[in-house]
Amino acid sequence: MDLRASVVDALKEHRHLRGAYVFCQEDGQPLTDGLMRRPLERSLIRASITREQGRIGWHDLRHTYGSHLAMRGVPLKVIQELMGHATIEMTMRYAHLSPETKERAVQQLDAPASQNRAALA
Numbered sequence: 001m002d003l004r005a006s007v008v009d010a011l012k013e014h015r016h017l018r019g020a021y022v023f024c025q026e027d028g029q030p031l032t033d034g035l036m037r038r039p040l041e042r043s044l045i046r047a048s049i050t051r052e053q054g055r056i057g058w059h060d061l062r063h064t065y066g067s068h069l070a071m072r073g074v075p076l077k078v079i080q081e082l083m084g085h086a087t088i089e090m091t092m093r094y095a096h097l098s099p100e101t102k103e104r105a106v107q108q109l110d111a112p113a114s115q116n117r118a119a120l121a
Contacts, residue, residue: 002082066094071101 080091
């Protein structure tokens with residue numbers, strides 16, 4: 001996974017504090033599913049985020065990451081590499097576009113060719 005240099009530096013500093021895991025229990029053991037879910041659920045409640053189809057989990061954040069990259073015009077091949085997908089088809093399952101992004105793309109047909117690339121970025 002590609003990370004920003006500041007994140008890598010922070011992880012290196014953290015490495016010696018508790019052992020092999022970045023996110024772990026006080027005794028250094030890995031977090032359980034329940035311990036991982038509770039802080040996410042509290043954060044979702046504080047942010048007034050709901051999902052009609054059921055619970056929102058950590059994996060949904062991965063979909064959000066792929067979608068935000070796609071909506072900002074990052075090429076699918078780059079998103080594929082960042083997400084570690086073996087196939088572009090898998091990446092396309094993650095890279096959802098918002099209605100606004102689709103509308104901006106269609107509006108490019110009305111703009112002069114020189115403005116098209118800048119408006120999609």
